[in-house]
Amino acid sequence: MEYFDIFVIPFTIGVIFLFSILIGKFVYWFIQIPRRDKRLIGKNFFTVKTLKSIWECITECLLHVRIFKTNPRLGFMHMSIAFGWFMMILVGKFQSTAATGMWIEPPHVAIFLKYFVPTESYRFAHLFAAVMDFFLLLVLTGIILAAVKRFRPQAAGMKRPTKHTTFDKVALISLWAIFPLRLLAESFTSGTYDSGSFLTGSLGRLFELFLPVESLYYPAFWGYSIALGIFFCAMPFSRYMHIFGEIGLIFLRNWGLKTENKVEGFANFELHSCSRCGMCIDVCQLSTAAKINDVQSVYFLRDERYNTLSRRVANNCLMCGRCEEVCPVLIKSNRHRLLMRKSPFGTVTPDFSYLQRNEISISSGDVAYFAGCMTHLTSSIKMSMLRIFEKADVHYTFIDEEKGACCGRPIMLSGALNAADDMIAFNKKLIKESGAKLLVTSCPICYKFFNENYKLDIPVMHHTEYINFLVKERKIKLQKTAEKYVYHDPCELGRLSGIYEQPRTVLQKTGILVSVPEEKEDALCCGGSLANTEINYAERGNIVRDVICTLSADEPDCLVTACPLCKKTFNKERIIDVKDIAEVVASQM
Amino acid sequence: MTENNLFGYKISKPRSISMDSADLSLAHEILDKIPTFRLCISCGGCTSACTAGNFTDFNIRRVNLMLRRGQLETLSKELKDCMFCGKCYLACPHGVNTRNVILMMKELLYEWEQNIDRRTEKL
Numbered sequence: 001m002e003y004f005d006i007f008v009i010p011f012t013i014g015v016i017f018l019f020s021i022l023i024g025k026f027v028y029w030f031i032q033i034p035r036r037d038k039r040l041i042g043k044n045f046f047t048v049k050t051l052k053s054i055w056e057c058i059t060e061c062l063l064h065v066r067i068f069k070t071n072p073r074l075g076f077m078h079m080s081i082a083f084g085w086f087m088m089i090l091v092g093k094f095q096s097t098a099a100t101g102m103w104i105e106p107p108h109v110a111i112f113l114k115y116f117v118p119t120e121s122y123r124f125a126h127l128f129a130a131v132m133d134f135f136l137l138l139v140l141t142g143i144i145l146a147a148v149k150r151f152r153p154q155a156a157g158m159k160r161p162t163k164h165t166t167f168d169k170v171a172l173i174s175l176w177a178i179f180p181l182r183l184l185a186e187s188f189t190s191g192t193y194d195s196g197s198f199l200t201g202s203l204g205r206l207f208e209l210f211l212p213v214e215s216l217y218y219p220a221f222w223g224y225s226i227a228l229g230i231f232f233c234a235m236p237f238s239r240y241m242h243i244f245g246e247i248g249l250i251f252l253r254n255w256g257l258k259t260e261n262k263v264e265g266f267a268n269f270e271l272h273s274c275s276r277c278g279m280c281i282d283v284c285q286l287s288t289a290a291k292i293n294d295v296q297s298v299y300f301l302r303d304e305r306y307n308t309l310s311r312r313v314a315n316n317c318l319m320c321g322r323c324e325e326v327c328p329v330l331i332k333s334n335r336h337r338l339l340m341r342k343s344p345f346g347t348v349t350p351d352f353s354y355l356q357r358n359e360i361s362i363s364s365g366d367v368a369y370f371a372g373c374m375t376h377l378t379s380s381i382k383m384s385m386l387r388i389f390e391k392a393d394v395h396y397t398f399i400d401e402e403k404g405a406c407c408g409r410p411i412m413l414s415g416a417l418n419a420a421d422d423m424i425a426f427n428k429k430l431i432k433e434s435g436a437k438l439l440v441t442s443c444p445i446c447y448k449f450f451n452e453n454y455k456l457d458i459p460v461m462h463h464t465e466y467i468n469f470l471v472k473e474r475k476i477k478l479q480k481t482a483e484k485y486v487y488h489d490p491c492e493l494g495r496l497s498g499i500y501e502q503p504r505t506v507l508q509k510t511g512i513l514v515s516v517p518e519e520k521e522d523a524l525c526c527g528g529s530l531a532n533t534e535i536n537y538a539e540r541g542n543i544v545r546d547v548i549c550t551l552s553a554d555e556p557d558c559l560v561t562a563c564p565l566c567k568k569t570f571n572k573e574r575i576i577d578v579k580d581i582a583e584v585v586a587s588q589m
Numbered sequence: 590m591t592e593n594n595l596f597g598y599k600i601s602k603p604r605s606i607s608m609d610s611a612d613l614s615l616a617h618e619i620l621d622k623i624p625t626f627r628l629c630i631s632c633g634g635c636t637s638a639c640t641a642g643n644f645t646d647f648n649i650r651r652v653n654l655m656l657r658r659g660q661l662e663t664l665s666k667e668l669k670d671c672m673f674c675g676k677c678y679l680a681c682p683h684g685v686n687t688r689n690v691i692l693m694m695k696e697l698l699y700e701w702e703q704n705i706d707r708r709t710e711k712l
Contacts, residue, residue: 315689346703348695351669354645373640373674403643406674414673414692423672530675533692536625537684568679 003100003116007218008108011225014232015107021236022244025272029248033265037257044255053254061246062086066328070279071157077149078277080142082243087135095128111228114186114200115221118193129197136186137199139179147176159288162278162298164239165306171238174231181224188217239302245272246329259335261417263304267336273329274301280323280333285525289546290539292316297323297333304340314340316534319413320491320525341415352422355405360430365397368436368458370427370450372443373406374564381442381564384586385463391589392475397434399427407441409449413531424454431456440466442582444493444563445530451497462493464562467585468502471509476589483511485584486556488547488570489523490563503562503581510588514554524550526561528569541573548575560584611659615697619656619690626690628683629653635677635687641670649677649687656694665698 033041044050059065062083068075089110096110097103099117109116120126149156164172183200190196190204191213207213235241249269259267280297287293295316303309319334327333369389371382389396405427408420431439439460441447447462454460461469470476485507493499500520507513518524527543548570551559558577561567570578593599620626635649636642642649647670655664668691677687 315692343696343699346696346699347692348665348668348699348702350671350673352672354670358644373676374679377638377676377679404640405644406640406672408672410675411673414688416673528679530688533686533689536686565675565679 003105003109005112005115005221007222007225008112009225010229011108011111011232012106014229018232018235025236025268026244026248029265029268032268033252033257034260037266040257041252041255049254049256050251053251056250056254057247060250060328061243064328067277067279070326070328073145073155073157074149074277074279077142077145077156080138081146084135084139084142088132088139091128091131091135095132098122098124098128112221112225114189115217118189119195126197129195129201133197133199133201136179136183140183143176143179158278159282160278160293162276162281163294164276165302167234167238168276171231171234171240174227174234175240177227178224178231181220181227185217185220185224188213188220192217239274239276241272242275242329245269246275249273249329253330259332259339261339263336263339267339270331270336271301271305274298274305274331275329276302277328279326279328283322283326285320285322285527285543285546286316286318286535286539289527289543290535291542292535292539297327297331297337300337300340301331301333304336309340311343312534314415315532317532318491318525318527318529318535319531320529321495322522322525325495325521338413338415338417341413342417343415347416350411350416350419352405352419352426355422355426358403360403362399362430362433363397364433364435365395366437367394367396368399368431368434368439369396370399370407370431370439370441370446371404372400372441372446372564373404373410374445374568375442376400376404378564378568378580381567381580381582384580384582385440385442387586388467388470388476388582388589391586392470394470394475396440397436399430399434407443407446407449408453409445410530412449412453414533420449420453428454428456431458438466442564442580444490444497445565448492448497462497462499462562463582464493464499464503464506467581468506471506476585478506478509478585479588480509481511481588483558484554484556485511485513485558485560486516486551486554487513487519487581488526488551488559488561488566489519490561490566491523491525491529493562494523495521503560506581506585507560510584514556516551516554518550526563526566526569528565530565540569544569544573545575548573552576558584606658606660608658612661612701613657613659615661615694615701616656616659618697619693622693623686623689625683625685629685630683632682634680634682638676638680640674640676641672645670647671649691652691652694661698661701664694665702668695668698 064075064078067078092110096113099113099122100109120129145156150161153159153161186200187203187207190200191208196204252266252269257266259270276298278298281287284296287296295313300313303313314337317337321334323333375382405423408423411419437458439450439456439458440463441450442463444462447460450456450460471478487503487507504513524547526547527540558579559570560579560581562581567578567580631650633650639647639649641647647667652667671691673688675688681687
């Protein structure tokens with residue numbers, strides 16, 4: 001047989017194994033996708049969304065533009081390995097066609113072409129050799145960076161590398177071995193036949209001086225083939241599954257799919273697309289401030305994928321969304337976290353039918369005010385809001401003044417996805433009875449839940465938006481003072497609801513607003529999040545103090561926030577004066 | 590039911606809890622897993638702040654007492670009322686992770702009830 005040697009067998013076994021597993025998994029996940037989503041795919045297939053996905057595959061799977069934006073050194077590392085390897089496969093294919101004259105041939109011919117056609121005896125051979133050497137050099141640079149990063153993460157601009165599973169380690173070591181072995185194999189061959197380009201050729205001539213290259217190149221090709229075989233066999237079970245998973249994810253996401261109520265179909269693509277790059281570790285405050293280093297999204301998704309998830313890991317998360325913000329693959333890990341919080345054994349089902357038995361009369365008003373549980377604990381915010389309503393001469397009604405039910409988001413965050421239905425019905429009825437045309441909430445947690453889960457037919461505003469609206473309408477006038485503020489974006493209002501500008505517009509009218517690096521999308525979590533049931537008091541305290549110290553670096557007079565829970569959490573530490581935006585406004589109108 | 594007797598007093602039914610036969614396994618497990626629970630001084634701050642307590646006679650302090658006395662049959666009925674809003678956690682002067690206590694109680698009680706069911710089925 002032409003172009004065959006026994007050493008290609010490990011590689012061939014690896015390729016066959018990899019692709020059978022891969023096709024099996026993809027088909028299985030695709031079958032799991034619900035019919036409604038399949039129709040969505042059919043609808044969006046012949047649209048510009050598909051072209052957009054192809055472009056995203058190039059910019060993200062190969063060039064890793066998003067990682068470049070946050071961390072150029074890390075971006076270069078990922079780009080050099082992914083793009084370099086892809087180009088080696090692509091150019092290698094054309095090279096082998098030029099050398100053998102065949103378009104269709106077994107994959108090993110292109111991969112081990114140097115062994116079968118050791119000299120540059122075909123068209124454009126020298127150009128091909130130079131290009132292949134260039135991309136090999138690119139990949140090797142990436143591998144060296146990766147190795148340095150593993151032992152000295154600071155060199156790649158990271159705080160700590162990801163801890164890996166056994167499969168990951170096997171895959172990692174074989175991946176690191178593939179390219180140096182290819183370099184050696186090709187250099188020895190070049191040395192023997194006096195061929196090769198600037199990298200393999202020069203190295204070959206150098207090795208020739210002191211090594212028996214003609215008897216070394218054959219074992220080197222064996223090593224190269226075995227390394228490839230091991231890598232391909234470990235790949236579907238390791239983090240390197242992301243190489244293929246991400247392609248599927250990009251297409252499905254652009255066609256409009258998302259993780260709904262079950263971990264199947266699309267969720268599986270998401271789960272297998274996590275490359276465990278570890279970018280979520282560095283932004284997680286549980287890691288930086290509370291020294292909890294095994295619950296971050298990367299570990300959570302890993303445990304979820306391998307079915308080793310513990311209650312502690314699932315519950316120990318603030319759900320602040322900082323990790324989703326930096327994730328280069330855009331995995332919505334919070335959704336997974338919610339789905340996995342259901343107890344594997346079951347739990348006592350809550351029963352809120354008592355809410356229906358309570359007859360509460362509600363007065364009518366144009367604006368319905370829902371303070372929320374947390375605001376009832378920080379009554380100064382509530383009183384300030386009532387003063388603002390009165391000053392602006394608004395005909396308002398207080399929905400939860402006496403007997404208020406929870407909005408339902410906290411219990412939903414604990415994993416009981418449908419437990420809030422009774423509360424939703426109860427609150428909805430009260431709001432409807434009031435005849436209000438607008439709902440104003442003081443708590444961002446309520447705000448998000450009213451907005452997304454209540455399906456009310458009136459608009460919902462958080463009090464930051466509402467105060468901004470009143471100021472714009474000249475219903476209230478603000479006096480500017482010389483007080484220096486730093487504004488803390490609450491997670492639920494900022495990152496999770498996208499409200500950044502309204503509070504800032506208001507605060508600029510009442511004093512001097514100092515900007516900090518940790519704001520808007522990069523804002524920190526106060527640490528008080530209700531989403532985390534696992535963290536203890538001391539760990540929470542560490543996060544809170546860390547946040548206050550970071551935010552008060554410029555020594556502001558006052559830390560302003562827009563969330564009663566953030567205020568309450570900050571106030572427990574008594575380091576700096578903390579006010580809600582409603583209090584600031586109420587004292588200066 | 591107790592009725593007022595001739596002199597206008599109620600006569601309560603005799604009530605005793607034998608701590609020797611009480612099932613304290615749940616209490617021990619929760620105390621082990623959530624060490625802050627040991628710090629509870631039964632001040633009742635949680636109960637006064639409770640949102641569910643506004644509508645029902647749900648009482649976290651009593652839940653705590655029931656657990657520590659092993660009165661597990663009534664506990665699960667009581668726990669169904671909790672809205673999980675987190676006010677109790679913020680009100681607690683000792684930083685007891687009350688929400689995790691309730692969450693874990695619900696999970697462990699479910700398991701405990703399943704075991705009871707299985708045992709009665711066998712009989």
